[in-house]
Amino acid sequence: MNQTDSNQQKRIKRASLWVMIAAAATIVTAAIIMLVGNPAPYLADNAFGFKSAIIWFELVNSPAEVFDVLGPYGTSDGDYLRLVMDTINEIDFAFMIAYPALMAAFMYYLYVLNGALGRVYFSERFYLYAGFILAVCMWLGDLMENIQLLQLTRAESVQAISDGDILALQVWTRVKWGALFLGMLHLGLAWFAYSGRKWTLLLGPIFIATFLMGLFGLVPRGDRALVELASSIFMPASWIIVLIHAISKWFQPYVSNRIEP
Numbered sequence: 680m681n682q683t684d685s686n687q688q689k690r691i692k693r694a695s696l697w698v699m700i701a702a703a704a705t706i707v708t709a710a711i712i713m714l715v716g717n718p719a720p721y722l723a724d725n726a727f728g729f730k731s732a733i734i735w736f737e738l739v740n741s742p743a744e745v746f747d748v749l750g751p752y753g754t755s756d757g758d759y760l761r762l763v764m765d766t767i768n769e770i771d772f773a774f775m776i777a778y779p780a781l782m783a784a785f786m787y788y789l790y791v792l793n794g795a796l797g798r799v800y801f802s803e804r805f806y807l808y809a810g811f812i813l814a815v816c817m818w819l820g821d822l823m824e825n826i827q828l829l830q831l832t833r834a835e836s837v838q839a840i841s842d843g844d845i846l847a848l849q850v851w852t853r854v855k856w857g858a859l860f861l862g863m864l865h866l867g868l869a870w871f872a873y874s875g876r877k878w879t880l881l882l883g884p885i886f887i888a889t890f891l892m893g894l895f896g897l898v899p900r901g902d903r904a905l906v907e908l909a910s911s912i913f914m915p916a917s918w919i920i921v922l923i924h925a926i927s928k929w930f931q932p933y934v935s936n937r938i939e940p
Contacts, residue, residue: 687795691928694788698925701781702918708774715766721750721757728904731911736764736828737852738903742840745831752835761832768825775821779814782862785921786810789869801869813862820855827851853897856906860893863914866921882920889913 720732725747729735736748749764750757786807794802827848834840867886874883889909896905 690791691795694784694791695925695929697784698781698788698922699929701777701784702922702925704777705774705781708770708777712767712770712774715770716763718760718763720748721760722747728902729907731907732760732764733767734907734910735903736831737824737848737856738906739845739848741845742834742837742842745834745840746837749832765829765832768828771821771825775818775825779817779821781918782817782859782866783811783814785866785918786814786862786869788921788925789866789873792873793869796873798872800872806865806869810862810865813858813865816858817855817862820851820853820858823851824848824855856893856897859914860890860897860909863887863893863917864890866917870921882917885913885917885920889917
């Protein structure tokens with residue numbers, strides 16, 4: 680094995696390790712959130728198609744919708760949903776560090792893979808730094824969103840919530856989700872660049888589909904329930920794909936052959 684091959688494979692294994700560490704943190708914090716619960720909204724049969732109170736709460740468009748999600752203040756159902764939302768959002772202060780770190784690790788991993796194969800695109804530092812900036816935006820948006828959500832659960836009536844409160848939530852929620860879905864587009868294009876003509880090229884569309892669903896869910900008058908679909912099925916599936924790939928690279932023995940996808 681020549682020195683160049685050895686250095687490249689060491690970088691790939693190091694990038695794989697970062698992916699596995701960040702994935703472990705994300706899985707643990709997500710599992711804790713799921714143990715708390717993922718309840719249906721108070722208005723379970725809603726016109727928007729939301730199944731998860733968590734996602735709808737983040738994407739509410741009016742003070743009235745807050746109570747459609749959480750139910751009347753001071754009732755058994757309402758108190759239960761508010762307690763669950765507050766507990767989840769408190770745990771989210773850890774989760775909001777874990778999943779942006781995972782996205783950043785994915786971006787670094789694909790940056791290293793593209794560089795090892797001499798791909799022109801997504802092996803430049805510009806793309807890596809752009810991905811890191813998106814990860815920071817995910818964290819910042821989630822942090823500010825969480826602060827807004829913890830305030831909204833304390834509102835005892837629709838009148839206690841101002842339009843400014845909803846606007847602030849909408850802005851920070853879209854910073855978080857927008858950065859996350861742009862990150863998925865970044866990963867999808869980087870995966871396409873890395874895969875070349877290999878069968879793994881077929882996996883790239885999962886990333887792109889996640890981005891498109893998020894885009895159409897976040898735009899004004901968009902179908903917000905698409906965000907729930909993208910984040911509950913397509914996004915975890917794409918993350919698992921990259922994680923499995925990273926694990927396989929970590930356990931791959933050092934070889935002197937040309938590095939392949």
